Amino acid sequence: MTPGEEHAHVIEVADRLFYERGIQAVGMAELRREVDLPLKKLYALFPSKQAIVFAVLDRRHRIWTAGIQERIDAAADPRQKLLAVYDYLSDWFAEDSFRGCAFINAFGELGSQSPDIAERTRTHKESFQRVLAELVAEAGGNPALAPQLALLAEGAQTTAAISGSAEPARQARQAAEILIDAQIQAAPGLA
Amino acid sequence: MTPGEEHAHVIEVADRLFYERGIQAVGMAELRREVDLPLKKLYALFPSKQAIVFAVLDRRHRIWTAGIQERIDAAADPRQKLLAVYDYLSDWFAEDSFRGCAFINAFGELGSQSPDIAERTRTHKESFQRVLAELVAEAGGNPALAPQLALLAEGAQTTAAISGSAEPARQARQAAEILIDAQIQAAPGLA
DNA sequence: AACTATAGGGAACGATCATTCTCAAAGCAA
């Protein structure tokens, strides 16, 4: 295993543990055990637990952004692209390991203690808002639509996490259809 | 101060501390200092920190439920009652102390460790869903509307907490108006 | 006034945390 692979492996394992049980609930000793590296090597790869947390969040952001963009790219027209967001959520919520948005969880757990985590959470959510805003603009919709659609997505994430059901994704999608159709002129060629 | 007043005072102070900084970040020694009671008396009033956490959440639930019901009761017709929910959120978000939904925060911090906290969070959110469902039923609306409106409210809470803005309440309200008008027949006497 | 029960105040306990240190084993150059 090259140092680069070890680095990536630590981040993957830490992500799983932090996401399953919370950041504070996972100690460095346990992480060390799960990655099967000496504590010394762990601290050679990362200067602190906080650095691992940041790396985990950054990776989550990249995976989320890429995954949602993939779904958007696969959709045919602007309306379908917007709705594809909720299909992505639906698949995500159905995963056994789903336990809510890692950023919201981290923010609730440590946001008030760590300005860095709060800022990363803000950045992550703003980036999602920007994606929606661009899609709404491409669709020629009311700019107010984008934050509305974001609220549905955020609400679906917390509600799915708390209820343990994937249903909120479908509810959000239905609501999104209504909001879209009310605030976007019919797509060209579909009237 | 009677024992009952002490009891209530501890819960109020603990609520403020837990909400501001997170549950795990507040130690019993600090709580003791803030309530100005000997540790011994604290443990005479509550058997454990966990018991204080539960009491805090239960009080939050009662206050939230009463506050939102008050707004609903003050509204004229079913449509206005549904929208009153978002006005309540707007006022809440504008408070300096606002830091998101205490249940969502507690769930993110300890939900995976403590089934009791997870269950209280579920119960709290289900009760909100029931309130909306009844209002939608009274308004003769599509039953699917209630969970949609709940998603907007939940999304607004997390988005307001993360962004530090009260704007999400207004965005949620506007979206709610569209969803309501699309899924409820016009109120009698207003056509 | 003397004895008893209670309550205050905080030290002590045992556990756990992130981080650092020790030290022996192993790899490697000569």
Add this chain to the structure above:
DNA sequence: TTGCTTTGAGAATGATCGTTCCCTATAGTT
């Protein structure tokens, strides 16, 4: 083989946590 550097594995450190315990001082009763 000998000496040197790097590594593995986990014990030590110092801090903090929730909870319990001890001791003193006070209040109440006769």
